[in-house]
Amino acid sequence: MSSRAESLPLESLATEWVRLWAFAARNLIMARRNVFFVFELTFWPGVAMLSHGLLTRFLALTPEMTAFILVGTVALSSVQVCQLDVAYAVLFDIWSKSMKHQFLTPVRTRHLALGSWLVGVARGIIVFSLMAAIGTWAFGFNFIGGGPLPLALFLLGCFLTALVIGLLVCTLVLLFGTRAETSAWAAVNFIVMLSGIYYPISVLPGWVAAISAGIPLTYFLDAMREGYGFKSQFTHPFLTGFTLVGLYVVLAHWALSAAITRARRTGLLLKLSE
């Protein structure tokens, strides 16, 4: 029997917002109440910025090369924190075995994705601000050296990339159950490695570089670094990055919706509640 999706009527904007806010508010409560969220937000990003900054000192890198490395450090931490919030929309319910209650309500994929993403963006901005402060204070690195607009576009690109990764993690968990929950931490590291996090993708083997060209974060890193005097490897990196990420958001949303339908068919949705 096929499960043809019902038409997706947008209810009143107020109701749409209320459902989005449900997930955002839950993530905020959890972030306030659990100590490991504080670590995610302060400890690990702080450690990353200090250790990478000190490494650039030890290697006696030029200010431009330091910027190259630290832009990557900021990207990794911001994307990681933001995508975790999206993944938490499903992971909280898996850890507490309450998955079925969520899908018993008239909630749609967009509500859980965007609601938790909003908190992810807020937390990502906090991480960026903290890292920028440490970088400026300890290593004299100017994060708006490339200009405020490129910085804003870079951060937006990072957060949209995080949305895609978070949705993919949710999809994997709903396809493979708790076995896939480590992807919440592993996936982002794998993707940033391919995006040229601390190096230009030209140093990667040809076939890996071809994969990197399909990852939006590659373009956002490239565009941001252009502001620090590095020659761009692409013609319109921001435009290409946003086009790709827009496409991936739609595809990832569809994949998660399909995974939910599959979990209803296989019974995984119930198993994750037992």
Next chain:
Amino acid sequence: MAAQDIAVEARDLTKTFRAGWFHGRRTEALRGASLEVPRGAIFGLLGPNGAGKTTLLSILATLLLPDSGSASILGHDVVREAFAIRRRLNMASGNASFVWSLRPAEVLTFYGRLYGLSGRRLAGRVSELIERFELGSHRKTEYNELSTGLKQRLALAKALLNDPEVLFLDEPTLGLDPDVSIRIRAHIAALRRERGTTIILTTHYMREAEQLCDTIAFIKSGRILAQGTADELKRQIRIGEVIVLRLDPPVVQGLAERNGVLALHTRGDRIECTVDAAEKRLPEILRWLHEQGVLVRDCQVTEPELEEVFVELAR
């Protein structure tokens, strides 16, 4: 029954779960289950473990897709119109669980928002349910620190957030102390009485089913084996009624061979005579005993327990 009078309808539902490599392990959870529940009724679904009760409820609650067959809730198809159903339906399970760090009001607020409630309406509904289920003194307690009884009350409160027209209760009193069970049963009865909510209840407790349900269905191996009121089921299964006799002399030859006598057991100075229908057989037996010169010192008729029906069907 007219279509608008039916709240829940299922026709020949089947569901097979597949597991293992290449889906080699198959478990047939439902094998053509059908039922019909009128609006405003409390319908009991009884059956042994693994009979298919939770699978059937989960399909009706739109959490699981059937392999074949059809089902509708309030006229909406459970596969094609799941979202329309979810606005008007809710469910509470005996082993319900919520996000561990949230407090009772936060759990209710989260799900209330998912049902589209907001502002004063949401706050009022949450307060009303907190008060109604006596959770007020635990406002500051996180979910994982609540007792089993309190968790169960919170699950029931959550299930009423959207004022559902149809409510599924999957073993709602499982593992609860008797006093808590009594209060939850009172809440369930009040729901139907005050709001006309249609309720499907699965339970292992026969007395609970007999006390609450208008109609009871027995499910086993994925099929509904019998359905009716508690009295109808007792008659339908023909496990009989028991006439307990104290006779003088205490043993009577030939009683076991009389028409309508299904079984005869002697317990101390009493004879338990199981008959198909006590109303019809008692006068016949008394007349026959009198003809045999046997003195009847005491005579009682006991009805079979629903539990006996269950045991008979689960065999």
